[in-house]
Amino acid sequence: MRAPLALTLGEPAGVGPEIIHKAWAVLRDDPDAAFVVIGDSRTLAAAGASPLASIHDPAEARARFGQALPILDRPAPASVTPGRPDAANAGAVADWIEQAVNLALVGDVSGLVTAPIAKAPLYAAGFRFPGHTEFIAELTADTALSSSRGPVMMLTARDLRACLVTIHVSLDEVPELVTDARIRRTARVVHECLKRDFGIARPRLAMAALNPHAGEGGALGLQEIEILKPAAEALRAEGIQITDPLPADTLFHDEARRAYDAALCMYHDQALIPVKTLDFWGGVNATLGLPIIRTSPDHGTGFDIAGKGVARPDSLIAAIRLAATMADARHAAS
Numbered sequence: 001m002r003a004p005l006a007l008t009l010g011e012p013a014g015v016g017p018e019i020i021h022k023a024w025a026v027l028r029d030d031p032d033a034a035f036v037v038i039g040d041s042r043t044l045a046a047a048g049a050s051p052l053a054s055i056h057d058p059a060e061a062r063a064r065f066g067q068a069l070p071i072l073d074r075p076a077p078a079s080v081t082p083g084r085p086d087a088a089n090a091g092a093v094a095d096w097i098e099q100a101v102n103l104a105l106v107g108d109v110s111g112l113v114t115a116p117i118a119k120a121p122l123y124a125a126g127f128r129f130p131g132h133t134e135f136i137a138e139l140t141a142d143t144a145l146s147s148s149r150g151p152v153m154m155l156t157a158r159d160l161r162a163c164l165v166t167i168h169v170s171l172d173e174v175p176e177l178v179t180d181a182r183i184r185r186t187a188r189v190v191h192e193c194l195k196r197d198f199g200i201a202r203p204r205l206a207m208a209a210l211n212p213h214a215g216e217g218g219a220l221g222l223q224e225i226e227i228l229k230p231a232a233e234a235l236r237a238e239g240i241q242i243t244d245p246l247p248a249d250t251l252f253h254d255e256a257r258r259a260y261d262a263a264l265c266m267y268h269d270q271a272l273i274p275v276k277t278l279d280f281w282g283g284v285n286a287t288l289g290l291p292i293i294r295t296s297p298d299h300g301t302g303f304d305i306a307g308k309g310v311a312r313p314d315s316l317i318a319a320i321r322l323a324a325t326m327a328d329a330r331h332a333a334s
């Protein structure tokens with residue numbers, strides 16, 4: 001049997017602690033979903049988690065999971081008030097992620113699920129990464145990988161998988177970052193991951209255009225002619241099934257989605273708007289192309305509702321289930 005998952009507490013003043021114990025209450029009878037929380041047990045208890053099982057080794061998590069919420073207790077230095085993030089806890093928030101990554105790298109956990117972090121207090125404390133995705137990529141950069149290396153951010157909702165060529169950058173910067181190398185690397189990572197982790201033997205990728213109407217023959221932008229289409233042709237020559245750039249406004253409706261297994265999107269909102277519109281509560285964010293599995297809910301810290309008891313755990317539950325499915329696929333293949 002494979003190791004349990006690790007679940008990082010995330011921003012302690014956000015909805016993370018509440019949705020974690022709500023998710024555990026739903027999943028506790030499912031051994032495949034067993035996880036251990038890494039974070040501050042007092043915050044989790046204050047959010048209503050009960051009973052908690054403080055453990056010292058992830059190997060204890062499976063046996064405890066049905067009766068209590070397992071936690072590797074790593075106290076936050078500053079007191080926590082829901083809705084009010086404190087930069088004094090930022091170092092601990094980053095440490096919890098780093099500890100979970102290290103456990104995954106040595107195989108003590110079979111994957112990592114992250115509750116949301118708030119980027120602003122982390123940046124205020126000197127955190128130099130746009131988010132988990134780039135931070136975890138850096139933490140795993142020295143670990144060998146037999147497949148193409150990411151990170152690639154993939155958001156899933158229902159039958160839609162949307163994969164980002166650029167992630168957290170200003171819209172101004174997108175055109176110069178949409179390069180042949182970046183498109184091809186993203187497509188290779190997605191293609192390999194769909195085969196290995198999602199059991200899709202011949203993945204079909206759709207490429208979203210950058211410009212309106214896919215550039216309208218060059219009248220509305222030249223990137224499709226000069227970069228996207230040549231990249232698609234080169235990828236097909238490598239044996240990857242991918243379309244030429246398609247107008248993004250007609251790529252995400254029900255019928256269009258049946259034609260592909262994943263869409264390559266050129267910038268953040270091109271991917272996240274369809275995903276969150278289709279299923280805000282069930283969407284999942286997965287990081288592809290790393291030596292470890294990592295998923296997270298598609299929403300953020302929800303400070304406006306933190307501590308009110310109304311946060312929904314659906315997206316976190318879907319993230320845990322996806323991480324478990326991916327971990328099972330890798331375990332079966334190993």
Ligand SMILES: NC(=O)C1=CN([C@@H]2O[C@H](COP(=O)(O)OP(=O)(O)OC[C@H]3O[C@@H](n4cnc5c(N)ncnc54)[C@H](O)[C@@H]3O)[C@@H](O)[C@H]2O)C=CC1
Binds near residue numbers: 299
């Ligand atoms: N993976 C991560 O760590 C992510 C972190 N963030 C961070 O979260 C912070 C807040 O971002 P926002 O743009 O305000 O997005 P948000 O997702 O936190 O909130 C948007 C809306 O969704 C609601 N909401 C969020 N989670 C909910 C839940 N579980 N149940 C019910 N309603 C929920 C909120 O109340 C709010 O009305 C930012 O610092 C952002 O960077 C945002 C997305 C992902």
Ligand SMILES: NCC(=O)COP(=O)(O)O
Binds near residue numbers: 132
């Ligand atoms: N908009 C998605 C998001 O902010 C998630 O970022 P990450 O923390 O998963 O890198």
